[in-house]
Amino acid sequence: MYKYRAQLTKGDEIRYISHLDYAGVMERAIRRAKLPAAYTEGFNPHLKMSFASPLSLGVTSDAEYMDFELTKPLCQPEIFDKLSAALPPGIKLIKLKPVKEPKPCEGKKHKALMAEVEQGIYEVVAPLIGDWDAAVKAVEKYNSAHEVNYHRVTPKKTRDIEVKQYMLEPVKIGMSGEWVKLTMNISITQTGSIKPAEILELLHTEYGLPVALGRALINRSKLMGQGKDLIDLV
Amino acid sequence: MIKLEPEILQAVEKPARYTGHELNAVHKDWDGVDCHFALAMADTYEVGMSNLGLKILYEVLNNRQDTACERVYAPWTDMEAIMRDKSIPLFSLESFTEIRKFDFLGFTLQYEMIYSNILNMLDLAGIPIWAKNRSEKDPFILGGGPTVYNTEPIADFFDFFVLGEGEEVITEVAEAFVKWKKDGKPGGRKGFLKEAAKLEGIYVPSFYEVKYNEKGYFSSITPKEPEAKAKIFKRVIKDLDRVHFVEKPVMPYIGIVHDRIMLELFRGCTRGCRFCQAGTSYRPIRERSREYLRGLARKLVDSSGYNEMSLTSLSSADYSCLGELVDDLFSDFEGEKVSFSLPSLRIDSFSIDLAHKMQQVRKSGLTFAPEAGTQRLRDVINKGVTEENLMTAVEAAFKQGWKQVKLYFMMGLPTETDEDIVGIARLAEKVARKYKEVKGKWGVTVTISVSCFVPKPHTPFQWFGQLPKDEFERRQRLLKDSITERAVKFHYHDARVSVLEGAISRGDRRISKVIYQAWTDGAKFDGWTDLFKEDVWHEAFRKCGIDMKEYSERTRDFGEPLPWEHTTPGVSKEFLKREWDKAIAEQLTEDCRRGKCSGCGVCPSLKVDIVDWKRREGEVKASV
Numbered sequence: 001m002y003k004y005r006a007q008l009t010k011g012d013e014i015r016y017i018s019h020l021d022y023a024g025v026m027e028r029a030i031r032r033a034k035l036p037a038a039y040t041e042g043f044n045p046h047l048k049m050s051f052a053s054p055l056s057l058g059v060t061s062d063a064e065y066m067d068f069e070l071t072k073p074l075c076q077p078e079i080f081d082k083l084s085a086a087l088p089p090g091i092k093l094i095k096l097k098p099v100k101e102p103k104p105c106e107g108k109k110h111k112a113l114m115a116e117v118e119q120g121i122y123e124v125v126a127p128l129i130g131d132w133d134a135a136v137k138a139v140e141k142y143n144s145a146h147e148v149n150y151h152r153v154t155p156k157k158t159r160d161i162e163v164k165q166y167m168l169e170p171v172k173i174g175m176s177g178e179w180v181k182l183t184m185n186i187s188i189t190q191t192g193s194i195k196p197a198e199i200l201e202l203l204h205t206e207y208g209l210p211v212a213l214g215r216a217l218i219n220r221s222k223l224m225g226q227g228k229d230l231i232d233l234v
Numbered sequence: 235m236i237k238l239e240p241e242i243l244q245a246v247e248k249p250a251r252y253t254g255h256e257l258n259a260v261h262k263d264w265d266g267v268d269c270h271f272a273l274a275m276a277d278t279y280e281v282g283m284s285n286l287g288l289k290i291l292y293e294v295l296n297n298r299q300d301t302a303c304e305r306v307y308a309p310w311t312d313m314e315a316i317m318r319d320k321s322i323p324l325f326s327l328e329s330f331t332e333i334r335k336f337d338f339l340g341f342t343l344q345y346e347m348i349y350s351n352i353l354n355m356l357d358l359a360g361i362p363i364w365a366k367n368r369s370e371k372d373p374f375i376l377g378g379g380p381t382v383y384n385t386e387p388i389a390d391f392f393d394f395f396v397l398g399e400g401e402e403v404i405t406e407v408a409e410a411f412v413k414w415k416k417d418g419k420p421g422g423r424k425g426f427l428k429e430a431a432k433l434e435g436i437y438v439p440s441f442y443e444v445k446y447n448e449k450g451y452f453s454s455i456t457p458k459e460p461e462a463k464a465k466i467f468k469r470v471i472k473d474l475d476r477v478h479f480v481e482k483p484v485m486p487y488i489g490i491v492h493d494r495i496m497l498e499l500f501r502g503c504t505r506g507c508r509f510c511q512a513g514t515s516y517r518p519i520r521e522r523s524r525e526y527l528r529g530l531a532r533k534l535v536d537s538s539g540y541n542e543m544s545l546t547s548l549s550s551a552d553y554s555c556l557g558e559l560v561d562d563l564f565s566d567f568e569g570e571k572v573s574f575s576l577p578s579l580r581i582d583s584f585s586i587d588l589a590h591k592m593q594q595v596r597k598s599g600l601t602f603a604p605e606a607g608t609q610r611l612r613d614v615i616n617k618g619v620t621e622e623n624l625m626t627a628v629e630a631a632f633k634q635g636w637k638q639v640k641l642y643f644m645m646g647l648p649t650e651t652d653e654d655i656v657g658i659a660r661l662a663e664k665v666a667r668k669y670k671e672v673k674g675k676w677g678v679t680v681t682i683s684v685s686c687f688v689p690k691p692h693t694p695f696q697w698f699g700q701l702p703k704d705e706f707e708r709r710q711r712l713l714k715d716s717i718t719e720r721a722v723k724f725h726y727h728d729a730r731v732s733v734l735e736g737a738i739s740r741g742d743r744r745i746s747k748v749i750y751q752a753w754t755d756g757a758k759f760d761g762w763t764d765l766f767k768e769d770v771w772h773e774a775f776r777k778c779g780i781d782m783k784e785y786s787e788r789t790r791d792f793g794e795p796l797p798w799e800h801t802t803p804g805v806s807k808e809f810l811k812r813e814w815d816k817a818i819a820e821q822l823t824e825d826c827r828r829g830k831c832s833g834c835g836v837c838p839s840l841k842v843d844i845v846d847w848k849r850r851e852g853e854v855k856a857s858v
């Protein structure tokens with residue numbers, strides 16, 4: 001088997017499709033591209049593919065990662081062109097690299113894509129509905145707090161999460177036109193993380209960030225492990 | 235252009251229902267075309283996107299240079315609430331244009347229980363609900379599809395209907411429109427409707443006058459305009475190899491009901507089940523050729539990336555060259571991991587062998603439709619299946635390893651007695667015991683699914699009075715109590731919905747008031763059990779002073795004019811009456827596909843012939 005890693009986008013057109021649906025869309029794209037894809041065994045064969053950290057509904061991304069396997073080694077430009085041509089609106093192929101499997105004598109295999117993820121960088125934009133200075137102050141106050149708790153309510157359970165443990169860097173604030181732009185560098189661990197939308201909510205409700213929450217847009221710009229983009233880990 | 239803010243999309247269930255941009259969706263420059271067509275299904279995105287007819291017409295219309303065709307479906311209740319609150323009008327999924335800006339809004343009429351949703355969509359679009367209130371700037375509202383053989387209950391909401399198969403007539407409509415527009419719209423709205431009425435298969439309800447007799451029953455419908463025909467026959471495609479079929483289906487980003495390729499093998503089914511409206515309305519049998527289907531299959535797999543293909547038709551196992559076609563497809567798609575399935579199986583071992591070969595995932599089980607519990611009643615409905623056929627088929631299935639069988643039945647058929655009801659339980663139990671006999675142990679699940687019979691227009695049972703709701707429910711209890719075997723599971727349809735369907739499907743124009751009233755009082759998504767509001771409908775009948783049972787339960791007189799006879803699939807009343815008599819006499823009628831013509835009238839009145847490759851082979855041999 002020949003494994004490849006793709007860096008893909010999730011554009012505005014499809015920001016509202018789920019992680020599972022995104023995987024289905026990619027499976028059909030690979031089939032349309034007529035690549036010699038590898039399948040799982042059994043009655044209901046599926047493409048051998050895996051994804052990195054799932055995105056929340058409504059979030060776009062320049063850093064979606066997918067590993068997939070082919071039964072024949074094709075050259076990178078051929079795969080790149082065929083797959084690009086088969087993608088639906090809303091998904092673009094940015095980079096593609098073969099995954100070099102370590103030799104058996106080197107011991108362990110490549111980690112699962114999901115397990116390589118340690119860090120995500122997000123950009124959040126939202127219309128300013130008040131004073132710029134107040135916005136800056138709100139972010140400063142949040143950044144200097146030692147401990148911040150987020151009360152996460154899901155249909156199954158509710159729990160409190162200490163947020164600051166996941167902040168790799170202070171939140172940065174900037175302005176473009178009427179929009180406030182925040183950059184968040186968040187740690188993603190095996191045991192948990194915090195979502196950019198949750199940080200935004202805290203900034204707004206607890207720290208008084210004067211933005212129109214309902215019109216905020218979030219984009220994942222990077223997904224990293226060991227301080228590098230996932231595409232550079234293979 | 236309608237733009238939905240993130241806060242709206244974040245707040246609704248499955249927001250991708252409303253965001254479009256799917257692969258293979260067609261986007262045309264609005265000002266670059268003369269005719270703007272919106273195709274609609276008054277149900278959710280997932281249901282609408284699964285409809286084969288809409289997929290075909292979408293491509294047929296978009297293949298025209300002068301026409302842009304876009305899609306629209308019913309917003310779910312959560313989205314509707316927001317749209318009403320924020321005054322967002324109904325919009326299309328391609329250009330996000332307001333629906334009222336289109337020239338046409340065409341609804342597919344799949345079943346009666348979506349009528350309230352049609353009204354709701356018109357209202358959300360800001361289009362007057364009654365056709366007579368529409369002005370020059372409103373779109374023409376048209377309908378077509380399975381329920382089009384009695385459109386009287388919704389006649390007052392529509393500008394015109396398209397009877398029968400739409401591929402050819404829809405382009406004639408677009409052509410007539412473009413011409414009328416270029417000529418400066420002579421005669422205005424009515425002028426165009428007159429042009430449309432000249433086309434075969436088009437019914438313009440406002441061009442007719444309806445009369446009722448002193449008993450309050452429908453007595454006549456007569457044309458008021460010279461262009462309106464006294465009787466409108468359905469359109470039929472003579473050669474299905476020469477008409478456009480889906481080649482590039484719009485690919486949804488989210489799961490839909492039929493999330494696979496649908497390859498239509500043939501149209502029509504002449505097995506002649508006497509309860510079945512599809513059986514009379516899609517006649518005669520016309521098969522596509524194996525070569526054509528093979529080419530289509532290739533195109534569809536390439537353009538969609540789907541790995542599942544359903545070989546659809548009313549009774550797919552009847553396709554002349556099914557075995558050969560399946561072999562072709564297996565070899566064409568070897569190594570591409572495409573799986574094939576048949577939506578329904580015939581009750582015989584050929585079907586079982588085929589299903590086995592197609593490796594239908596076993597856990598999903600097999601489905602058969604004996605329809606009635608005793609041989610006597612199966613003869614009444616002309617279901618040419620015996621208990622022995624069923625036992626042979628399930629025996630073959632159990633030997634091949636199937637462990638789940640689903641059996642479809644109908645309740646409330648003409649002449650049905652308690653013995654027939656108990657017969658359903660006995661038959662299911664025999665199937666379960668067959669498993670024990672074959673396998674030497676238990677471990678089978680036999681699910682019986684029982685629907686409530688709704689008599690439909692243009693069928694031999696069109697005169698028959700439907701059972702009252704309470705009687706359906708009594709028979710359901712009787713059946714439940716008659717099941718003694720644990721391996722047999724029982725599902726039944728909601729009789730409350732079936733009797734309403736019974737009233738509407740044989741309704742006349744006066745029923746439109748009721749539908750309007752029910753919608754005003756909150757009826758919508760009536761086909762969705764949780765949303766069905768029985769009391770709203772009963773109250774609507776009461777408010778309109780109409781007795782629902784007059785429509786559902788009254789047995790019509792054979793001599794009585796029926797409100798749907800002027801819109802016909804071409805099956806003659808004499809044939810239907812003959813079939814009724816044979817039903818009562820428990821006599822069978824042969825399938826005309828390869829047997830002799832039973833004189834239903836379709837072929838001569840529509841000037842069309844059966845296309846069945848096996849029959850043709852026989853004919854060629856006979857003539858040599």
Ligand code: SF4
Binds near residue numbers: 517518519
């Ligand atoms: S006219 Fe005869 S051959 Fe044609 S569909 Fe009717 S019964 Fe069959």
